[in-house]
Amino acid sequence: MSEPLLARGGGGADGDEWRHGKRDDRDDMEEIKSVGQFMREAAAENRRMWALAVPAIFTSVAQYSLGALTQVFAGHLTTLDLDAVSVENMVIAGLAFGVMLGMGSALETLCGQAFGAKQFDMLGVYMQRSWVILLTTCLILLPIYIFATPILRFFGEDEAIAVLAGRFSLYMIPQLFSYGLNFPMQKFLQAQSKVMVMAYIAAAALVLHILLSWLLIVQLGLGLVGAAASLNISWWFVVLAQFAYIAMGSCPGAWNGFSRRAFQDLGEFTRLSIASAVMLCLEFWYLMFLVILVGQLKNAEITVAAVSICLNLHGWEIMVFIGFNAAISVRVSNELGAGRPRAAKFSILIITLISGFIGLLFFTAVMALRNVYAVPFTNNPEVVRAVAQLIIVFAFTLLLDSVQPVLSGVAVGAGWQALVAYINLGCYYVVGIPLGYLFAFPLDLGVEGMWGGSLVGIGLQTIILVVITLRTDWDKEAIEAESRINKWGGSADNTTISSKEYGSPSELVA
Structure with missing residues (x-):
């Protein structure tokens, strides 16, 4: 081929020199000049x-x-119990989850790029700064939990559902x-590609949660009290297990104990955390508003x-693509921090193709199981029957949401949180929700119309991010x-562990 498929960029003096005029110890990936070479590089990536x-x-x-699973257990108590747990899980806890995950995702940019630049000592400091900010935010969010019933009433939720x-x-x-403690630790570990330990801890927590739920809800008949106890214990197990792993010396150079530096530059750090939170919260809250508005339709309990x-399965699918989100965020931030822009660009291409294909599988499976999906x-x-009627708009939502989290991960890895926050605001809240409200109420298309309008917003946002x-x-x-590394971490000469000892970012995920 006369033109390379993936050409070398020219940033810096010769396209390779990035930090302080010194050549990085790993060159950017070679130009791809043939289909065969593309396939080999794609297989490696x-x-x-x-x-x-x-x-x-x-x-x-x-x-x-x-x-x-707490919703599944609650669903076999009463329909009202299912509604109460679902609304709390997706609205109240969903709001908090979005804020915490969003603010914690600032570490994906900072820790990932610092790790790529081999400034390992800053990772632990960043995590502690994030703890300070997120725990403070927990106190700010606490009234939402305390006054959940009047808040839900204000948004028109059914009275019985709002109270429970x-x-x-x-x-x-x-x-x-x-x-507030979990998400900074997750981003800290992800930036170092220490993802297997997170998986082991999550597996243990899931087994613990199933056993506790069966014991407290089914055997002891504690109802929603038992459901809450099981869920709280399982989440705190995750937090304590991850901290034990970090504190026992499993992250050499990145965790050097608690530091006063965690309280420095909190203003700048908070601004980046807020931008990250706004970006992700606007995504998480979008479908939360769908649940609230649906509560104003006829036959609210069934609807x-x-x-x-439907959103339960959607949440499982989103968690799959949040995994891709984390992977592409690590790859992009590590490679940009190491001065390898074409490697970052190639990673984006491959992961987008993979996630799109998996989205098609979700789409096909949901359509095939439309009449039996709700039975469990x-x-x-x-x-x-109501679930079966929603399945078409639901299936297309799953398809679009296979690509969107990946593109959001690219944005986090590159540090575009503020830009994407504006895009989300426009697509979701200026276009999607008003359009869904128009379809559902003035045009009397019910929940299908509500979800259809929301689907338009998701599609528009995905197109913009692709462009x-x-x-x-x-x-x-x-x-x-x-520039960001120098601003937040100082000189690369301040590292506490050598690159030879720790390995390069790409080698760690190879």
Whole structure:
């Protein structure tokens, strides 16, 4: 071929010199000039991506399943119990989850790029700064749990559902503070490609949660109190196990104990954390608003249950693609921090193709199982029929959401959180929700119309992110990563562990 498939960029003096005029110890990937070479590079990148993605996917699915399985157990109590747990899980806890995950994702940019630049000592400091900010945010969010019932009433939720969901929210306050400690540790470990230990801990927590739920809900008949106790214990098990792993010396150079530096530069760090939170919260809250608005439709108890069951599977699918999100975020941030922009760009291409294909599999499976999917979640045949009626818009949502989290991961790895926050605001809240409200209420299309309008917003956001990613100058992004590293971490000479001892970012995921 006369033109390379993936050409070398020109950032810096010769395209290779990135940090302080010194050549990085690993050159950027070779130009791809043939289909055969492309296939070989794609196979190698595929192996690296799956080495990161599989444990991250399992961790995300297992942790999401803690709340989802609680909904399954609650669904076999009463329909009202299912509604209460679903609303708390997706609205109250969903709001907190989005804020905590979003603010914690600032570490994906900072820790990932610092790790790529071999400034390992800053990772532990970044994590502790994030703890300070997230635990403070937990205190700010606490009134939402305490006053959940009047908040849900304000948004028009059914009275019986609002009262019971508010009571369950009070039981779930310990979970809120576990979020504040968990997500910074996850991003700290992900940046170092230590994803297998996270998967082992998540697996143990899932087994513990199933046993506790069976014992407390089924055997002892404690109902929602037992459900809350099981869920809180399982989340705190995750937090304590991850901290034990870190504190026992498993992250040499990255964790040097507690430091006063955690309280420095909190203003700048908070601004980046808020931008990250706004970006992800606007995504998480989008479908949360769908649940709230659906509660205002006719036959609210059946409709909310049907939407909750669909969103339960949607949450599992999103957790799969949050695994891809984590993998691409690590790859992009590590490679940009190491001054390898074309390697970052190639990773984006491969992971997007993989996730799109898996999205098609989800789409096909849901359409094939449309009439039986709801059976494990409820004994009510009306709810089963309502789920079947939603399946088309639901299946297309799953398809679009196979690509969108990957593109969000690219944004986090590159540090574009503020830009994507504006995109999410426009697509979801200026276009999607108003359009869904128009379809559902004035045009009387019910829950299908509500979800259809929301689907338009998701599609628009995905298209915009694809265009931005394709038009990005990745050489410039590598230079900006260098600037960010210098701003937050100082000179690379301050590292506490050598690159030979720790290995390069790409080698760690190979």
